[in-house]
Amino acid sequence: MSKDELKAKLTELKLDTRGVKDVLRKRLKNYYKKQKLKQPIDTDDAYFDYICVIDFEATCEEGNATDYIHEIIEFPIVLVNTRTLKIEDTFQRYVRPEIKPKLSEFCINLTGITQDLVDKADTFTVVLQTAVDWMREKELGTKFKYTILTDGSWDMSKFLNMQCRVSRIKYPRFAKKWINIRKSYGNFYKVPRNQTKLTTMLEKLGMKYDGRLHCGLDDSKNIARIAIRMLQDGCELRVNERMHNGQLMTVSCSLPFEGAAIPHHPQYRK
Structure with missing residues (x-):
């Protein structure tokens, strides 16, 4: 046709x-x-009640050295209801970096996050607890099945993994498995890896980016739009990556993953 x-x-x-x-x-x-x-x-058979889309922003410099330590400076979550196929709520907090508290001009221009915003923000440990409390209030992992979804592997395997080491806290259980939407998109629509960038995926789906690129919350909302469209097109979004002993692993099991329950008083600190 x-x-x-x-x-x-x-x-x-x-x-x-x-x-x-x-x-x-x-x-x-x-x-x-x-x-x-x-x-x-109508997706009544969805594997998850909710999808939490997370796209961190982190400190950076132009031409980062290979051993550069990225610190998370924006923690957004976009909550997608898989039955209504709507964005139901959002969470966003800025984070104060501790190793390099002064942002580079490159980072400010890229993310739109100003020095004043991070200076007034809490440390990552506090923000993580706030995010966990927000997820717990949504009854994720208790009343509702949920999973994490990211645009690629780096958010969890690099940024969050590195940040937890910097902050001397345990890697959070709820983030140990997730959906890498780039892999899901490529497999579902049968397109090569070089066509799975955020803006390219939107373009191929007949949509335009809404907001400011590299704003963590705006990126997360646009990733959520892609996930919603894929669900509408009949894609069964499944967990396809996980962290094991600090290493990134591919999930080959076809069974759905139920997001870990959000503890009332998580003991992240080692």
Whole structure:
């Protein structure tokens, strides 16, 4: 079918018509697959009740040395309800770096985070506890199944892993497994790795970036939009990466992962 024919058929079925030809074909194919299996397209069979999209911002310099220590300076969470396919709530806190408290001009220009914002912020240990309290208030891991979703591997395997060592705290249990949406997107739409950058994924899905690039909260919201579109297109987002003994591992098991319960008084400090 041509792109115009695909759009016409999707319109007839009252499905989204945005995106490149391969995306439209995949959307139509998954619709028919669900119809054949008599599964509703309203995602009532979702593996998770919620997805927490996290995209950290961290200290950086132009031309970082290989041994440069990145400290998290923005901690955002975007809460996606997988049944309504809506962003239900957001969390955002800035973080005061301790090793290099003064931000580089490059970092300020890249992230839009000013020196004043981090000077007034709490340390990472305090912010992490605040994030955990927020997740616990949402009853994630107790009443509701949830998982973490990131744009790539670095947020958890590098930034969070490194920050926990800097702050001398245990790596949080809730972040030990997650969905790397770049892998999920590439596998689902059958595209090469070089086409899984955030702005490219949005473009291929017929969407534009909304907000400021490298603002952690805005990045997280746009990643959430991609995840929602993939769910609408019939993708079963599953955990595909994890941390084990401080190392990044690929998850090959096809079974869904239920996010770890958020403890009432987490003892992160070693």
